[in-house]
Amino acid sequence: MAAGESAGAEARRQFALALAHDRAAADARAAAGRFEIAEITERRTARNLASLSGVGHFLLADRRWPGTKHAQIDLVVVGPGGVFIVDTKAWAEVSIDGGRVHRGEADVTDELLALADLTAVTQAELAEVGLAPGEVRPFVVLAGRRGIDATVQGVRIVGEREVLNCITAYGRRLTDTQVDAVLARALVLFPQTTAPAPVVATVPEPVVPAAPVPGPMVRVGRASAPPEVMEQDALLSPEEVNDALLRGVLVSPIEEWMSFLHPxxxxxxxxxxxxxxxxxxxxxxxxxxxxxxxxxxxxxxxxxxxxxxxxxxxxxxxxxxxxxxxxxxxxxxxxxxxxxxxxxxxxxxxxxDCRPNRKGSGQAFAAAWQRTGVDSILGQGPRDQRYWDEEIQCVLKGRGITRFEQYADLNRTGRRHRLALNGRQAVWALYEAYEAELRARRIHDFAxxxxxxxxxxxxxxxxxxxxxxxxxxxxxxxxxxxxxxxxxxxxxxxxxxxxxxxxxxxxxxxxxxxxxxxxxxxxxxxxxxxxxxTAQIVSFAQGLVTGDEYADIDGAIGPGDVPASIPRRGPEPVIERGPGWGRINAAMIERIRTVTKEIGTGLGDVAVLCITRQSASDATAVLRRAGIPVVDLEAYSGTPVDAVKVGTIKRAKGLEFKQVLIPDIRQHQTSGQPPADDADHERWDLTRRELYVAMTRARDGLWVGIRGVG
Incomplete structure (x- = not known):
């Protein structure tokens, strides 16, 4: 080794080591700057939201990301408005366009995916206590920014000054008991963060560069100072906080089932x-x-x-x-x-071109019946023309059958009356006559x-x-x-x-x-x-359909499903019997006046459901003469209205009401013995199922009026 060679190598190694330390220090200073900014901005977000704790929310700060050791979430808010996962970003030069988020020229949309994934995990976990998925909402808060409110990849992005208003706007969606259940689960899902990872000062042995070509010495520069802290006027004034909280309180609570379900x-x-x-x-x-x-x-x-x-x-x-x-x-x-x-x-x-005409199609069928049905095997039997109209509409056109061969051996699901080949041929002739009448009138039916x-x-x-x-x-x-x-x-x-x-x-x-x-x-x-x-309403309604067997859409024939559990209990349904409608109508009015005196039940919580349109029209007239406001179910749009809802049972399907009254039941419709004729038996079954539907619309109370003569 030449003289001085080893000393030169060691000098180069020390310079390289110094350079590695300088780089590590610069990286550490930059990281410290980022964490310092994060600390400031996250603390400001927390301060802006701190007032929520006064209206029933819990703020869980610096919680650990589920399934990780060190990743953390800035803030999880649990309260009457639901669950909010809040992540603060000190992003400058942010633009949102076309469902993408940019920082300057860089597309950072994918950085939101982790928060969206965390939301899905949280939804699944909190579903175990019954929280509806939509009640878990991810938020990215842009530090120091205002006037921003956009949703990207399912994550809502808002300015720092908007986040309080956005959260309070959801109003009260969970009860105190529900908040407690969600909070208990959230505390387990998002544990407290542990102590920060220890500082490691050891720098790996550097790679020693080759001997430099003689030249001027290069001085290692210092790292740049941390970026400027974001603007300082982002905190809300007390007046702004009070306004946001008041707006949240004034949002009407929504029904429990809209946010909290059975797991x-x-x-x-x-x-x-x-x-x-x-x-x-x-x-x-x-x-x-x-x-x-x-x-x-x-x-x-x-x-x-x-x-x-x-x-x-x-x-x-x-x-x-x-x-x-x-x-x-x-x-x-x-x-x-x-x-x-x-x-x-x-x-x-x-x-x-399609012009469905209910009245015109009815006239077309009547004409076809007179021309083809009356003197056929169909007109000579006990079944009326309405039965054969239903056969064409539901069995033939409801399936789109266009050839007799398709109908000849069809299993007519839901029809009790057995139809032999000659009967089916007569139906087909009636169907062709009906189609000809529609074409002659240049109209269509709804099928x-x-x-x-x-x-x-x-x-x-x-x-x-x-x-x-x-x-x-x-x-x-x-x-x-x-x-x-x-x-x-x-x-x-x-x-x-x-x-x-x-x-x-x-x-x-x-x-x-x-x-x-x-x-x-x-x-x-x-x-x-x-x-x-209530268990009392279910028991009463089930009595109508006990023993009823129906053809389900999965092809099976059997009895209906029976609830395994009915947690709620209440009063027994009220039955009013009378020889005529006058007495029943008077009792109906009295029932409405009685139940609407109960706490929490208004006129808008009451429905009068009838089997026929004529009965619904009659009930409407009776109530209006008594000074009781009424809204037709056909005009009801779901917007709360302080009036009794009146309509047919068919119009009430899928809905529920605190109190239901059914005023137009006849004695024979509730008797335990079905008619002997199979077609009449089918219609009897349908009517009883319809009454079952009406009765099970009632949440708290049921009243039925039965005319005592057939």
């Missing part, structure tokens, strides 16, 4: 199905509630549009009003429309509307418009309706959800899922806890 329900809302699925259960088990929450959940997680539909034309607008209160953040991505209205809109958009829409979707599919379709009261739809709706999403995971209870089918005929070309094998769920009714 069985909450987990079902988030469950993933690898194809079409079905949710069923007896009346009062929360099927529609789960469907609403599931619609909101799918809208959030898929980012697509969700269609919620039903045969009852007034139900979708009521459900939309409920979702607007329950999940205002996604209501614009959930479309509520009746199945016939959907078909009508599709045909109009496609320029397809045509569905069949034309289905054909349009075969010709030009509408795939990609909806990420999911949810069908409420699915047992009331026709086979063609189910096929049409299923075609919108096919067998995509979580794409098609059927909700309903076969025992609540109140229309003649029926269908099976196999006929509609879909299967829910392994993807069916039964809800078995009645959350709505």
């Amino acid at each position: 069985q329900q909450a987990k079902l809302v988030r469950r993933t199905f690898q194809g079409p699925s079905r949710i069923r259960g007896a009346a009062g088990t929360g099927k529609t509630v789960v469907g609403l929450h599931r619609a909101a959940h799918l809208a959030r997680t898929t980012g697509g549009r969700v269609l919620v539909t039903s045969y009852v034309k007034t139900l979708p607008q009521v459900l939309q009003a409920m979702l607007a209160r329950m999940a205002p953040d996604v209501v614009d991505r959930v479309e509520f429309v009746g199945v016939n209205a959907f078909a009508s809109r599709l045909l109009n958009d496609r320029g397809v 045509d509307q569905i069949l034309l829409a289905e054909a349009e979707l075969v010709r030009e599919p509408l795939r990609g418009v909806y990420s999911a379709v949810i069908v409420d009261e699915a047992q009331d739809l026709s086979c063609a309706m189910i096929r049409m709706l299923h075609s919108l999403v096919g067998d995509e995971p979580d794409g098609f959800t059927l909700i309903g209870d076969g025992q609540q089918s109140i229309y003649p005929g029926g269908y099976t899922l196999a006929e509609a070309g879909l299967s829910v094998a392994g993807r069916g769920v039964v809800l078995d806890i009645n959350y709505r009714n």
Whole structure:
């Protein structure tokens, strides 16, 4: 080794070591600066939200990220407004455009994904105590910024001055007991952070550079100072805090079921199905509630549009009003429309001529009956023309049958009367005569509307418009309706959800899922806890359908589901009997006046449900003469109104009321002996199921008026 060579090598090693230490120090200073900023900004966010503790919220600061040792969450807020996961970012030059977040030129949208993932984990964990998924909300707070409120990847991004207003705007969604249950679970899920990791001062042995070419000495510079702390006027004034809290207090509390479910329900809302699925259960088990929450959940997680539909034309607008209160953040991505209205809109958009005319189609059938049915085997039997009208509408056109061979050996689901070959031939002749009458009048019936829409979707599919379709009261739809709706999403995971209870089918005929070309094998769920009714109401209603067997859409024939548990108890239903309607009407008025004197029950909590439209019209007139305000169920949109709701039982499907009155029951409709004739037996079954539906709309009290003569 040449003289001085070893000394030079050691000198180079020491210079390299010094440079490594300088770099490590610079990195440490930069990290310290970032943590210092984070400390300041996170503390400011916490101070802005501290006032929430005075209105029932709990602020869990510096909590550990579930499943990690050191990753931490700035703040978790648990309170009457739900659960808020808050992450503060000291980001400068932030822009949000087209669903992407940029810091200067850099796209930082993916940095939000971890927070979105944490939200999903939290939703799953808190579902175990019954918290609805939508009540867990992730927030990114931009330190020192104002006037920002956007949602990206399911994460709401707000300015530092807006976060308090945003959280208080949710109002009161959980009761004190529910907050306690959620808080207890959250404390376990988000443990306190441990002590910070120890400082390690050892620098790895550096790589020694080769001997330098002689030249000027290079001086190692110092690291730049930490960035300036964000603007200092971000804290809210006492007046601003008070205004935000007052606005939150003034937000009306929402119904408990909108935010807090049974854990069985909450987990079902988030469950993933690898194809079409079905949710069923007896009346009062929360099927529609789960469907609403599931619609909101799918809208959030898929980012697509969700269609919620039903045969009852007034139900979708009521459900939309409920979702607007329950999940205002996604209501614009959930479309509520009746199945016939959907078909009508599709045909109009496609320029397809379809003019359904209820009165005209009735006249067309009457003409066909006189020309073809009266003198046939159909007109000579005990069944009236209404029965054969139903046969054509529900059995033939409800399935879209176009050839006699399809009808000749069809299993007529839901029809008790056995029909031999000559009877089916007579029905087919009547069907052809009816179709000819419609064409001659240049009109359609409502079954045509569905069949034309289905054909349009075969010709030009509408795939990609909806990420999911949810069908409420699915047992009331026709086979063609189910096929049409299923075609919108096919067998995509979580794409098609059927909700309903076969025992609540109140229309003649029926269908099976196999006929509609879909299967829910392994993807069916039964809800078995009645959350709505009292045990006394359920027992009374069940007495009407005891022993009733029906053909379910899964193809099985058997008795209806019975709740495994009915936690609520209350007074026995009241029965008013009379020889005429005068006495029953007087008792109905007295009942309404009595129940509305009870604390917590207003006129808007009462419904008068009738079997026929004429009875509903008569009841409306009786109540108005007595000075009681009334709203027609057909005009009810779900917005609270201080008036008794009156309408047919069919219009009340899917709804619930604190008090229900049914004033137009006849004695023979409640007797225990069914008619001997199978067709009459079928109609008797349908009427009793309809009364069962009406009775199970009642949450707290039920009153029935029975005329004592047949």
